[in-house]
Amino acid sequence: MVDATESVEICLSSLGSYSEHDSDATDVEVRSKGKRTRSRRSDSENKPLIRQRSDSASSYCNEFEDQEFTGLVRRAEDAIAGGVLPERIWQGSSGSYFVKDLESLRIGVFKPKEEEPYGHLNPKWTKWVHKLCCPCCFGRSCLVPNQGYLSEAGASIVDEKLGLGVVPKTKVVKLASDSFHYHFSDRCKIRLRRFATDQWPDSLGKKICNDLPRKVGSFQTYVHGYKDAEVYLEEFKSNPLPPDMERQLQQQFEKLVVLDYIIRNTDRGNGNWLIKYEPAKVDDQIEGDERWSLVSAAEGSVKIAAIDNGLSFPFKHPDEWRTYPFYWAWLPMAKIPFSDGIAFLVLDKLKDEDFIQRLVDDLLKLFRKDKGFDRSTFDKQMAVMRGQILNLKNAIEQKKTPWELVNMPPGIIETVREGRTNKFIQKFRDRAPFFQWC
Numbered sequence: 001m002v003d004a005t006e007s008v009e010i011c012l013s014s015l016g017s018y019s020e021h022d023s024d025a026t027d028v029e030v031r032s033k034g035k036r037t038r039s040r041r042s043d044s045e046n047k048p049l050i051r052q053r054s055d056s057a058s059s060y061c062n063e064f065e066d067q068e069f070t071g072l073v074r075r076a077e078d079a080i081a082g083g084v085l086p087e088r089i090w091q092g093s094s095g096s097y098f099v100k101d102l103e104s105l106r107i108g109v110f111k112p113k114e115e116e117p118y119g120h121l122n123p124k125w126t127k128w129v130h131k132l133c134c135p136c137c138f139g140r141s142c143l144v145p146n147q148g149y150l151s152e153a154g155a156s157i158v159d160e161k162l163g164l165g166v167v168p169k170t171k172v173v174k175l176a177s178d179s180f181h182y183h184f185s186d187r188c189k190i191r192l193r194r195f196a197t198d199q200w201p202d203s204l205g206k207k208i209c210n211d212l213p214r215k216v217g218s219f220q221t222y223v224h225g226y227k228d229a230e231v232y233l234e235e236f237k238s239n240p241l242p243p244d245m246e247r248q249l250q251q252q253f254e255k256l257v258v259l260d261y262i263i264r265n266t267d268r269g270n271g272n273w274l275i276k277y278e279p280a281k282v283d284d285q286i287e288g289d290e291r292w293s294l295v296s297a298a299e300g301s302v303k304i305a306a307i308d309n310g311l312s313f314p315f316k317h318p319d320e321w322r323t324y325p326f327y328w329a330w331l332p333m334a335k336i337p338f339s340d341g342i343a344f345l346v347l348d349k350l351k352d353e354d355f356i357q358r359l360v361d362d363l364l365k366l367f368r369k370d371k372g373f374d375r376s377t378f379d380k381q382m383a384v385m386r387g388q389i390l391n392l393k394n395a396i397e398q399k400k401t402p403w404e405l406v407n408m409p410p411g412i413i414e415t416v417r418e419g420r421t422n423k424f425i426q427k428f429r430d431r432a433p434f435f436q437w438c
Helices: 004-013 067-081 125-133 148-162 184-199 229-238 243-263 340-351 353-367 375-397 402-406
Strands: 028-032 035-039 097-100 106-112 170-175 215-221 274-278 301-305 411-418 421-428
Touching: 067 097, 067 106, 067 170, 067 215, 106 148, 106 170, 148 170, 148 215, 148 243, 148 340, 148 353, 229 274, 243 301, 243 340, 243 375, 243 402, 340 353, 340 375, 353 375, 375 402, 375 411, 375 421
Parallel strands: none
Antiparallel strands: 028 035, 097 106, 106 215, 170 215, 274 301, 411 421
């Protein structure tokens, strides 16, 4: 006969493995009447159905060359293991979470792939209603669905390669937490597993993983002291910045323009980029413009953080209903020509084909992590990006304004292989969206 422990072990084996969503389970072992049988489900699979449970110190699965970022993610994993769970962000149209450390301090923002606006586990019902009631206008036809987490990390790569410093460091990680949105069946299976480990801790408890499956998504470093740009933009209308700090803001704004234009961000409103303003200290007894002549920019600072980059890297320019414009193009700062500072920072890189190819290679390495990766679609995304880079290079060389930049004809640059060399062919969009203002 099979005792109670063995029967529960067989039952739990049938529930499947929950190490990760994208991991493959193989070699299923079933013990009955002292005999062991083994069946192989797939030649490409090599992980056991029931894995050995590990303690917190050895359960890390997010390792990066950047040790500082690795340490940040480990702090998040330790906090989750210690009961400090990520907190869902109620704004927005997807499932995203403030990740904390053991001191309950926010250290990151995690956006799971499954809970993106059009993901099958999105906890926000508004997109479900959108899909149900208006399927003809569902999604953005120029973007690859459920690839927002890669776009977030891709924007960080572009920012780092160009030396812009406006995107908080972002990478793809895997996390699990009870506060994430899981399917009802997943939670039921985990409850059964946890019940079994509580009942038989010395037998099943040592063999069964009773953790929820890890979710893959983007992890962005949390920035402190920032507010929505629209808050400060309104404030600066009534309380203008001193000249030195106004130049700082203009320089930061130009970096935002460079980033958004290259990645063709289709969701850049004034509510999803941030400003941190630390005013300079001045003597209140001095009146008029003279007071600012005694203040240096080093005594104050203004910085921009470009967050919410998930709706970027389209595989074609918008050409149906909406244009998805850059809303910063209507700001007064967008009417000022590009400065020598931004030209010195990025122009040589934008002219260097080897640099652009290295950037494409880094993005390819990132985008290949997705299960649904398609090389032909990725090549189209890079064709759009190359076209954007060419327009940006010309605009900076000709001292155009950001407003003039966004009004340049959008094009793509396709790469054609001829022998051992690449040939680039430039094409322009053949039709414009119906609505030009949204």
